[in-house]
Amino acid sequence: MRILLFTGKGGVGKTTVAAATALRCARLGHRTLVLSTDPAHSLSDCLDRELGPEPTELEKNLWGQELDVYYSMKKHWGNMRQLMLALFRFQGVKDVMAEELSALPGMEEASAFLWIEEYHHEERFDVVVIDSAPTGETLTLLTLPQVTSWWVTKALPFQKLAIKGVGSAVRRTTGVPLDKGYEELTRLFGKLESIQKVFADPGVTSIRLVANPERMVVQEAKRAYTYLQLYGYNVDAVVVNRVLPAGAGEGFFSRYLERQAEHLEDIHESFTPLPIMEVPHQGGEVFGMDLLDGIADAMYAQDDPTIVYHEESPISFEETETGFNARLRLPFLEGAEYNVHKFGDQLVLDLGNRRKHVFLPRFAHFLEMGEHHYKSPWLTVALVRKKDA
Numbered sequence: 001m002r003i004l005l006f007t008g009k010g011g012v013g014k015t016t017v018a019a020a021t022a023l024r025c026a027r028l029g030h031r032t033l034v035l036s037t038d039p040a041h042s043l044s045d046c047l048d049r050e051l052g053p054e055p056t057e058l059e060k061n062l063w064g065q066e067l068d069v070y071y072s073m074k075k076h077w078g079n080m081r082q083l084m085l086a087l088f089r090f091q092g093v094k095d096v097m098a099e100e101l102s103a104l105p106g107m108e109e110a111s112a113f114l115w116i117e118e119y120h121h122e123e124r125f126d127v128v129v130i131d132s133a134p135t136g137e138t139l140t141l142l143t144l145p146q147v148t149s150w151w152v153t154k155a156l157p158f159q160k161l162a163i164k165g166v167g168s169a170v171r172r173t174t175g176v177p178l179d180k181g182y183e184e185l186t187r188l189f190g191k192l193e194s195i196q197k198v199f200a201d202p203g204v205t206s207i208r209l210v211a212n213p214e215r216m217v218v219q220e221a222k223r224a225y226t227y228l229q230l231y232g233y234n235v236d237a238v239v240v241n242r243v244l245p246a247g248a249g250e251g252f253f254s255r256y257l258e259r260q261a262e263h264l265e266d267i268h269e270s271f272t273p274l275p276i277m278e279v280p281h282q283g284g285e286v287f288g289m290d291l292l293d294g295i296a297d298a299m300y301a302q303d304d305p306t307i308v309y310h311e312e313s314p315i316s317f318e319e320t321e322t323g324f325n326a327r328l329r330l331p332f333l334e335g336a337e338y339n340v341h342k343f344g345d346q347l348v349l350d351l352g353n354r355r356k357h358v359f360l361p362r363f364a365h366f367l368e369m370g371e372h373h374y375k376s377p378w379l380t381v382a383l384v385r386k387k388d389a
Helices: 014-027 043-045 068-078 078-090 093-100 107-122 135-142 142-157 161-174 178-199 215-230 254-271 291-298 362-365
Strands: 001-009 030-035 056-059 062-066 127-132 206-211 237-241 276-280 315-319 323-329 339-343 346-353 354-359 367-375 376-387
Touching: 001 014, 001 178, 001 354, 014 030, 014 062, 014 078, 014 127, 014 206, 014 291, 030 043, 030 107, 043 254, 043 291, 068 107, 093 323, 107 127, 107 161, 107 376, 142 161, 178 315, 178 354, 206 215, 215 315, 215 354, 237 254, 323 367, 339 367, 339 376, 362 367
Parallel strands: 001 127, 001 206, 030 062, 030 127, 206 237, 237 276
Antiparallel strands: 056 062, 315 323, 323 376, 339 346, 346 354, 367 376
């Protein structure tokens, strides 16, 4: 099964791009599900069809689904939720507060993981296209197994043996068999860890960034790209949506078109060697299969969207005794004079009259730039801990 996940800043058109991709996959004969994990669902509006919390067949080879967190919790988290309720009540937490606390952080995101794990295990679909929530929520989703596992380990006051030891007392107090809930909890985290490995496999999962040619959107896309690379996820393409054609709106939009050209140049330079797919502005809202077909034509031409467009990671970090080494793939530095310096969580590279900004993880704020060297096509920059840190 192939998984194609589209993410980007809110409002850039992820839903349209994901729906168009799914439609193209289905038309090529792939059994395709387009799945919305964004709480602010707009997938049904984009497809102009009603969708539910289970896959809804739309046409041959195409299904759609909008996740409902309450439906998903009931399906995937039933016994574990009862376990959490029982433990909180046993410790004297009042009913209303126990209900609130039983909803673990990340439960909504975890439900998306569990649906995808189910589809992957059953081999029900050839392709799952994910219309993801905005970038921050997507990163929460992709880092969920470690974060939630840590939270439960710290928050759950009993380990398995302890649960068995106090099980009879809690059962008398609450009527809930703890060992059953704990076993479900263990299985659940096993599923989360399993599907995360699938997401980290570039042969299975491709993440595609969606952006508009606007400054704040491009900046967020760059940061998302860095973090996805840091976590080991493969970004294989960038989709630039709503590109106005040259010469459109002369006069009133002339300044906007000038800025758009600058942002497009920045996108192509910053995300090289990733493929950049430009989607022209459609001049209105996009909904319904016919308009989505046009979006798919602009993105993929004659390509099958399930191909892996790119695999090599352009940025990596390795820990050293003094901090980290950042390795950046920059083939255009060969034989050129350049200058590199650090500003906050960015490396700024000056090359002639050009300047390139490379976003680092936020922990880089607390690191200083050390020595750097270049061996084509890699620039290695030492990031060292401050002496007073």
